[in-house]
Amino acid sequence: MGQDxxxxxxxxxxxxxxxxxxxxxxxxxxxxxxxxxxxGDCKRPSRSGATYHPAYYGDxxxxxxxxxxxxxxxxxxxxxxxxxxxxxxxxxxxxAGYDPAMGIKYTYPWGDIFDGTLLNFxxxxxxxxYRNPDFDDGHRDTAPVGSxxxxxxxxxxxxxxxxxxxxxxxxxxxxxxxSSTDTNPLGPLEGEFKVVRGGxxxxxxxxxxxxxxxxxxxxxxxxxxxxxxxxTAP
Numbered sequence: 001m002g003q004d005x006x007x008x009x010x011x012x013x014x015x016x017x018x019x020x021x022x023x024x025x026x027x028x029x030x031x032x033x034x035x036x037x038x039x040g041d042c043k044r045p046s047r048s049g050a051t052y053h054p055a056y057y058g059d060x061x062x063x064x065x066x067x068x069x070x071x072x073x074x075x076x077x078x079x080x081x082x083x084x085x086x087x088x089x090x091x092x093x094x095x096a097g098y099d100p101a102m103g104i105k106y107t108y109p110w111g112d113i114f115d116g117t118l119l120n121f122x123x124x125x126x127x128x129x130y131r132n133p134d135f136d137d138g139h140r141d142t143a144p145v146g147s148x149x150x151x152x153x154x155x156x157x158x159x160x161x162x163x164x165x166x167x168x169x170x171x172x173x174x175x176x177x178x179s180s181t182d183t184n185p186l187g188p189l190e191g192e193f194k195v196v197r198g199g200x201x202x203x204x205x206x207x208x209x210x211x212x213x214x215x216x217x218x219x220x221x222x223x224x225x226x227x228x229x230x231x232t233a234p
Contacts, residue, residue, distance in 0.1 A: 097160075
């Protein structure tokens with residue numbers, strides 16, 4: 001877990017052992033999330049639109065797109081409603097980049113070489129100065145989940161980098177890896193920010209590495225931030 005030759009909060013790299021767990025193949029969609037809202041166990045997203053789509057959540061045309069504008073508490077409540085939980089940061093990174101057959105972790109879910117055709121990131125459609133004009137997938141913001149099958153991780157999990165950043169369960173500490181336990185780490189006991197992983201449609205290629213870490217106040221919601229759920233194996 002981690003990366004020594006990257007951002008300071010990704011070091012030191014270290015071996016982590018995890019008990020068996022399940023993780024969603026896809027990011028939670030608008031359709032998925034709406035079922036929890038209908039049951040009364042989840043709050044509606046803080047906005048119904050998206051960056052380039054005035055109608056998004058609740059519009060059937062976007063049912064298969066990742067739910068956005070949900071904060072950490074919303075994500076936690078949805079996973080609980082489903083009988084699961086948010087993945088830990090360690091579980092997320094293993095699902096994103098570890099190849100159990102080879103016993104190695106890749107820089108990206110598909111390998112160690114960046115390929116802009118395998119994810120939804122800040123390409124030619126992006127408005128940021130750091131956009132990469134060499135790639136154009138036709139999406140100005142989010143894409144339907146599972147749109148990049150070639151970019152799945154070796155265990156078959158989709159959109160682990162790009163599309164939307166994902167909430168995980170851990171509190172964020174930039175120096176946590178210096179003292180992290182090597183078995184089922186759960187992150188710090190408390191903190192101010194929650195960890196987000198994976199980068200999004202708004203991220204540069206430097207921000208979509210498997211080991212990259214980010215953080216947000218758990219009460220915020222964003223147009224490029226969603227989640228997926230996990231579950232401890234019975």
